[in-house]
Amino acid sequence: MTLPVRSMARTAQPRVARASAGISPARVLAAVVLLASASGLYGVSSSDAFALDRLEIAGGRYTSPERVRDRLGLVSSARPNLFRLQTEPIRRILLGLPAVRDANVSVVLPDRVFITLEERAPILVWQQGRRRFLVDVEGRLFAATPEKDAAGVDLPVVVDNRRSASELRVGADLSPVDLAVVRQLGALTPLTIGSQAKEVRLTVDDHEGFTLRAEPNLWRAIFGFYTPSLRTADIVPAQVQCLTALVDRGERSLRRIYLAPSGERCGTFRAAGAP
16 A cells, blocks of 8 residues: 655745845945046146146257247147146147157146257258258258358258259258259368369259359369169269369369260360360
């Protein structure tokens, strides 16, 4: 006989009361600190205590402080807040000035900004009519210079009589061909070619290209025209070597020299007194 199985009653489990999920004191404190910090940052970034009071600019020989302020859009009464000032955008703006090669911008709280300019260094003077420009090693015409300005003293001068030269402006660049040529010809002096001349003058025009004239009233060497591929500046050293050899043989017998090296020939020349 099968006996019925008596089900066992489940034992009731006591309920455990859970603590309320309210905000802990630590979280409240953190929130208060965060709000205070945000409020403080807002106050600092809008406070007159951190407004620009002094802008110091160093290293500018060709770039005036007024030009820097104008480039940055800072009128004399402008007082931007320095706490949130970004220096890299300012540096990039300054690099747009023709004479500025690099710039360093630093902020000293509460109210000062220091700008140090690294300007381009001139290697020669490029002259068109009465206009004179300082040119750096990259061929940039980065500043205008008066004829008697000390900045142009003892620098080679290239006189450009080409029609296209009237378009030259501060901030323009010489063509790579012109730059390659004048960096070589501009370095020539009476001493380097063995001449008794007091000076040599380098010019370029639309008729004969680059020419070098020995003064007073000696000879004129015609170097000619150059191009990026057909007649490059690579022939300049051979031309200078030919000129030096001709001068060494007796420069007073020379009048006009056409320098076109080819094999053992240097070109042609016209003797002094020839028609």
